[in-house]
Amino acid sequence: MSSPAPSALDVAEHFFASPRLSSALTLVIVASELAAVLARDLIGWPGALAVLGGLVVLASLSLLAQRHMIEWNGLLPISLMVFVGWAAVSVFWSQYQWASLGSILYFGAVSLLGIYVALVRDTIQIARAFGDVLRAALLLSLALEIFSGVLIDTPLPFLGVAGHLADLGPIQGIFGGRNHLGVIALIAIVTFGLELRTKSVRRGTAIASLVLAGALLLLSRSPVAIGTMVIVALATLALFGIRQLPPQRKRIGQVALLVLAIVATILAWAYRTPVINAFAASSELSKRLRLWQQIRLLNPLHELEGWGWIGQWRRSIPPYSNIVDAPTSGLNAYLDVWLQIGLIGLLLFVGLLGLAFIRSWLLASRQRSVVYAWPALVLVVLAVSSLAESSILVEFGWLTFVVCSVKAARELSWRRAFAETMSPRPLEE
Incomplete structure (x- = not known):
C-alpha cells in the first residue's frame, strides 16, 4: 500500500x-x-x-x-535578556511613552531576528552571510558614489549621497553618514579577512573585497573608523599571538595582555590631545563634546532610570528637541544608554558588552578554527566605535551585536555546563 x-x-x-x-x-x-x-x-x-x-x-x-x-538549555545570555527587559519596562516611566512603546517593539523585533540568525546558523555560515551582504552593499555604495560624484557630478539627497568622490571624499555610500560607512567597511575588512583565511570564497574574490572595503574606509575620511581600525589591528595581532602560544602559557599571555591593555588605555587618555590631533579629529570631537555636555546636563534629572528607551532619537519630542543641533543619536552609545535608561541601564549594557567580548575572546583564543575570531574582532569594532557613535544600539549594529553575543553565550554557557554536571550518568557495570 x-x-x-x-x-x-x-x-x-x-x-x-x-x-x-x-x-x-x-x-x-x-x-x-x-x-x-x-x-x-x-x-x-x-x-x-x-x-x-x-x-x-x-x-x-x-x-x-x-x-x-x-538546544534550548542556556538558549539566551541572561545579560542580554536583562538589558532588553530593562529597556522594555522603561515605557512605564518614560517621558514619551508612545514613542518608547514603538521603539521598544522595533528594538525587540531586531533582537528576535538576531537571535534567529544565531540559533539556526553556524558561525562560519553567519560570517559568510555577512560577507556576501557586505560585499553587495559596498559595491552598491561605490556605484552610487561614482554615478553621483563622477558621472553626473550632482548630489543625490534622497539617498543621502553628497557626491564627493571626485574630491576623494568624504563619501557616505548608502549608509547615511561617513562614520557609519567607515565602521561598516571595517566590519567588512574583518569579515573578508576571515574569508581569505578560511578559503570560504575564492582567493581573488576575497582580495578584491578587501581592496574595496579598504578603499571605502579611506574615502569615508572617518576619524572614528580610522581610530577604531588601529585598535582592531592591535587586537588582531594580540589574538593571533595568543592563539600561537602553547596551552599551558595561554593564561599567562591573557593576563599579560590585559595588563598591557589597561596601561595602553591609561596612556591614551593621558595623551588624548596629540592622539586626537594625529587623526585630525579635533573638529569632530568639538561637535561631540558640545553634544555630550548637553546630555550630561539632562542625565541628573532622571539619573538612575533614564528618560525612557527611544533608540534612534526623535528630534520632535523633548528632551531631544531641546538639544541644540541634535543629531539622531548621542554619538556615544554609552552616554546614549545612560540618557535613555539611566545609570542602571548603562551598567547592564557595559556588563552585557563585557561578557559577550570575554566569551568571544576566550573562544577565539582556545578554539583551533580561526572562524571563532570573527565575533571577537567584530565586537572590538562595535565596542570601540561606540565611544563616538551609537550605531550599536540600532538596526545593523544591534543585530550584529545580538548575533555575536548569543553565539558566544551558547558556546560558553554556564547554564549548559551546570546542566551537564547535574544530569545523571549511567552506572558503570
Missing part, C-alpha cells in the same frame, strides 16, 4: 525547517538591517516596518518548525 500523502501542516513544517530557507532568510535579515537607511529613503517608514514585520513572522515560523533541532 502506498504511504498516505503528507498533510498541509507537515509540508509547511518541512518548508520552514529547511536549511535553504534559513540560509536565504539569514541573508535577507542581514541585508534589510544593513540597508535600513536606504530602505527608509526609498519606501519610507511604513514600507520598512512592513518588511521588518514580515521577516519577524517568517523567522518565528522557522524557529517553531526547528524547535526539535535547537
Whole structure:
C-alpha cells in the first residue's frame, strides 16, 4: 500500500525547517538591517516596518518548525535578556511613552531576528552571510558614489549621497553618514579577512573585497573608523599571538595582555590631545563634546532610570528637541544608554558588552578554527566605535551585536555546563 500523502501542516513544517530557507532568510535579515537607511529613503517608514514585520513572522515560523533541532538549555545570555527587559519596562516611566512603546517593539523585533540568525546558523555560515551582504552593499555604495560624484557630478539627497568622490571624499555610500560607512567597511575588512583565511570564497574574490572595503574606509575620511581600525589591528595581532602560544602559557599571555591593555588605555587618555590631533579629529570631537555636555546636563534629572528607551532619537519630542543641533543619536552609545535608561541601564549594557567580548575572546583564543575570531574582532569594532557613535544600539549594529553575543553565550554557557554536571550518568557495570 502506498504511504498516505503528507498533510498541509507537515509540508509547511518541512518548508520552514529547511536549511535553504534559513540560509536565504539569514541573508535577507542581514541585508534589510544593513540597508535600513536606504530602505527608509526609498519606501519610507511604513514600507520598512512592513518588511521588518514580515521577516519577524517568517523567522518565528522557522524557529517553531526547528524547535526539535535547537538546544534550548542556556538558549539566551541572561545579560542580554536583562538589558532588553530593562529597556522594555522603561515605557512605564518614560517621558514619551508612545514613542518608547514603538521603539521598544522595533528594538525587540531586531533582537528576535538576531537571535534567529544565531540559533539556526553556524558561525562560519553567519560570517559568510555577512560577507556576501557586505560585499553587495559596498559595491552598491561605490556605484552610487561614482554615478553621483563622477558621472553626473550632482548630489543625490534622497539617498543621502553628497557626491564627493571626485574630491576623494568624504563619501557616505548608502549608509547615511561617513562614520557609519567607515565602521561598516571595517566590519567588512574583518569579515573578508576571515574569508581569505578560511578559503570560504575564492582567493581573488576575497582580495578584491578587501581592496574595496579598504578603499571605502579611506574615502569615508572617518576619524572614528580610522581610530577604531588601529585598535582592531592591535587586537588582531594580540589574538593571533595568543592563539600561537602553547596551552599551558595561554593564561599567562591573557593576563599579560590585559595588563598591557589597561596601561595602553591609561596612556591614551593621558595623551588624548596629540592622539586626537594625529587623526585630525579635533573638529569632530568639538561637535561631540558640545553634544555630550548637553546630555550630561539632562542625565541628573532622571539619573538612575533614564528618560525612557527611544533608540534612534526623535528630534520632535523633548528632551531631544531641546538639544541644540541634535543629531539622531548621542554619538556615544554609552552616554546614549545612560540618557535613555539611566545609570542602571548603562551598567547592564557595559556588563552585557563585557561578557559577550570575554566569551568571544576566550573562544577565539582556545578554539583551533580561526572562524571563532570573527565575533571577537567584530565586537572590538562595535565596542570601540561606540565611544563616538551609537550605531550599536540600532538596526545593523544591534543585530550584529545580538548575533555575536548569543553565539558566544551558547558556546560558553554556564547554564549548559551546570546542566551537564547535574544530569545523571549511567552506572558503570
